[in-house]
Amino acid sequence: MIAHMEKIREIAKKLLEEKAVDLVIGFKKGTLPMMTEPVMIKEPEDTGQLYWSSFCSMNLANYLPKRKEKIGIIAKGCDSRNIAVHIVENQIQRDQLYIIGIPCTGMIDRRKIRSLAAGRELTEVIESDEELTIKGKDFDQTVKKIDYLQDNCITCMHRNPVIYDEMVGEMVEERKDPDPYDDLKEIEAMGSDERREFFSNLLKDCIRCYACRNACPLCYCPTCFVDESDPQWVGKSIDPTDTMTFHILRAFHCAGRCTDCGACEQACPMDINMRLLTRRLNKDTLELYGCEAGLSIEERPPLDTYRPDDYDKFIR
Numbered sequence: 001m002i003a004h005m006e007k008i009r010e011i012a013k014k015l016l017e018e019k020a021v022d023l024v025i026g027f028k029k030g031t032l033p034m035m036t037e038p039v040m041i042k043e044p045e046d047t048g049q050l051y052w053s054s055f056c057s058m059n060l061a062n063y064l065p066k067r068k069e070k071i072g073i074i075a076k077g078c079d080s081r082n083i084a085v086h087i088v089e090n091q092i093q094r095d096q097l098y099i100i101g102i103p104c105t106g107m108i109d110r111r112k113i114r115s116l117a118a119g120r121e122l123t124e125v126i127e128s129d130e131e132l133t134i135k136g137k138d139f140d141q142t143v144k145k146i147d148y149l150q151d152n153c154i155t156c157m158h159r160n161p162v163i164y165d166e167m168v169g170e171m172v173e174e175r176k177d178p179d180p181y182d183d184l185k186e187i188e189a190m191g192s193d194e195r196r197e198f199f200s201n202l203l204k205d206c207i208r209c210y211a212c213r214n215a216c217p218l219c220y221c222p223t224c225f226v227d228e229s230d231p232q233w234v235g236k237s238i239d240p241t242d243t244m245t246f247h248i249l250r251a252f253h254c255a256g257r258c259t260d261c262g263a264c265e266q267a268c269p270m271d272i273n274m275r276l277l278t279r280r281l282n283k284d285t286l287e288l289y290g291c292e293a294g295l296s297i298e299e300r301p302p303l304d305t306y307r308p309d310d311y312d313k314f315i316r
Helices: 002-017 044-049 076-087 110-115 184-187 192-203 211-215 240-253 262-268 275-289
Strands: 023-030 036-041 072-073 099-102 123-127 132-134 139-144
Touching: 002 023, 002 072, 002 099, 002 110, 023 132, 036 044, 072 076, 076 099, 099 262, 110 123, 110 132, 184 211, 184 275, 192 240, 211 262, 240 275
Parallel strands: 023 072, 072 099
Antiparallel strands: 023 036, 123 132, 132 139
């Protein structure tokens, strides 16, 4: 993955020199180990700031809605799918974009790496093709990257960009596991009361900081339903009912649109796996409507359209 960096810089510099785009949205290296930051490059001489590693997990599609410029943007598989969703939902036009596609073998979960340090401060993390070397005071360990991937990357079925203008490397082999939703079977086997208790316990530590909403590329509404005051749709307290209502409503807003990029889970300061809500709806959308979000810029989301053969057994 890190080998793509020079190619990214080369493409970005050429695009800016030729004035094919007004800016390039990518990543630069952060000031702390494992941290990266989004960056908007407007001058060819600044493209040396662009950086790529297995810690560039933030979904850059977040920065596209309603922009007017001609934009170059770096996109791995899930990012490109969110870009496709934005195009379909008229948040950006396809001809505004030059998509620099990056084949992805998975992003590293920072929390899993920090757990290895057992509370000790990390001073350096060095990445190679297959391994990470983690260093700190009296601490030096090398691990295999594949063992520390984000959970969404472990089950990802679309690691290559679905739309792009130029690729920085060869396509990687897609995951071939027959059931990417195998981890949901235990929850599906629960009774309604047991399931309610499970999700209540899952969300009990939520502090209503809205980091999940703010990190999600699908949450681009000018005013979120939770911020409406006239009428007030949902309370803002950390009362369990208010909290559950917020997460369920947000999940349904993402139904048929979520690409399981993991941005919500990675942003959560309380380590809540709210992906379980959206993944269940992703599975329903696939089984009922044969649809996965962001695979086409021609197809509308399933809840935005009606076909005579759509699933309708819930109608009485």
